[in-house]
Amino acid sequence: MASRRFDLVVFDWDGTVVDSTAMIALSIQKAAADLGLRVPTREQASHVIGLGLQDALAGAVPDLDASRIEEFSARYRHHYFAGEPEIVLFSGVRELLVELAEVGATLAVATGKSRRGLDRAFGTTGLGMFFAASRCADETHPKPHPAMLLELTDELDVPVERTVMIGDTTHDLAMARAARTAAIGVTYGAHPREQLAALGPLGLAESVDRLRAWLLTSS
Numbered sequence: 001m002a003s004r005r006f007d008l009v010v011f012d013w014d015g016t017v018v019d020s021t022a023m024i025a026l027s028i029q030k031a032a033a034d035l036g037l038r039v040p041t042r043e044q045a046s047h048v049i050g051l052g053l054q055d056a057l058a059g060a061v062p063d064l065d066a067s068r069i070e071e072f073s074a075r076y077r078h079h080y081f082a083g084e085p086e087i088v089l090f091s092g093v094r095e096l097l098v099e100l101a102e103v104g105a106t107l108a109v110a111t112g113k114s115r116r117g118l119d120r121a122f123g124t125t126g127l128g129m130f131f132a133a134s135r136c137a138d139e140t141h142p143k144p145h146p147a148m149l150l151e152l153t154d155e156l157d158v159p160v161e162r163t164v165m166i167g168d169t170t171h172d173l174a175m176a177r178a179a180r181t182a183a184i185g186v187t188y189g190a191h192p193r194e195q196l197a198a199l200g201p202l203g204l205a206e207s208v209d210r211l212r213a214w215l216l217t218s219s
Contacts, residue, residue, distance in 0.1 A: 008158040009100055012167035013111040014049055015189030019090050023083045024049050031075035032061050046190045050112040050171040052142025089125060092208035097130040099216060106156055109134035110148040132156055143171040146179035173199040184214055
């Protein structure tokens with residue numbers, strides 16, 4: 001059972017809990033076009049998902065001048081908010097959270113979203129009640145720095161060796177490695193399987209059902 005090996009299960013949000021990868025990438029592309037910048041490819045835009053704002057912009061739109069970051073951010077938010085109602089939970093996520101809670105696991109979120117964005121997502125999905133704590137990119141060091149995980153384990157009083165990080169990007173897995181927690185990569189989000197595998201996660205899950213198997217039976 002998850003509670004025997006892992007007392008704390010930490011989830012990334014975008015691309016892991018909700019199917020938002022395509023919307024985020026498209027919003028980055030549209031914002032770049034609005035400002036007359038080189039539009040990143042879908043792969044380039046997807047790769048920076050989960051990073052803090054500065055790192056994400058440096059990776060996706062390297063020709064963006066620092067003086068236009070707020071302008072770019074405003075255009076990104078405009079496009080993202082327009083498409084946000086179309087974002088849905090991955091099938092089986094709600095049921096998985098219920099099952100994990102029932103076996104006694106403590107749940108948390110570590111995300112590249114802002115606190116305002118995560119609180120809004122908690123409200124629209126109704127999932128906020130499942131999570132004992134959360135960390136956002138505007139509250140501490142962003143991924144792949146280990147701060148989010150280390151702060152969560154400290155706040156919830158759970159040893160790192162009894163903590164597992166669930167995420168769809170190499171940023172999530174690199175954060176887990178730096179924090180010395182276990183990690184499971186999900187391959188249905190932003191980064192390809194081979195990139196996730198290269199970071200040596202405990203397992204890779206191509207669906208929420210397979211993730212459930214890892215957390216509730218394999219562990």
